[in-house]
Amino acid sequence: MTNSAGTTHSVLIVLVCAFVTLCTRAVPFVLFPEKKELPRALKYLGRVLQGAAMGMLAVYCFRNTAVLSAPYGLPEAIASLVTVGLYLWRKSILLPVAAGTAVYMALVQCIFT
Secondary structure, three states, X not given: OOHXXXXXXXXXXXXXXXXXXXXXXXXXXXXXXXXXOOOHHHHHHHHHHHHHHHHHHHHXXXXXXXXXXXXXXXXXXXXXXXXXXXXHHHOOOHHHHHHHHHHHHHHHHHHOX
């Protein structure tokens, strides 16, 4: 494969991903216009999905934590406390997840290496 073909292939992949992302973002507005009442099941998912996603992230975070050997789960515990603290303070999901991830990566990559 020549460099030009590789570049074309990469550009096509990015365009397809952008199109699919656009479609998945637009479909809810087409299926559920503002004036139409949302189904009960969808309202329920809107209430519980945020907590379920946080629970799944917590399980994923702690799945390989070795508490009996160094660093004894300290990066995970510190990042989790940052995440929970920011969530309780801001009542938002984006900032706590981003900050918790950044703290965890900084601890694992720079401090507990």
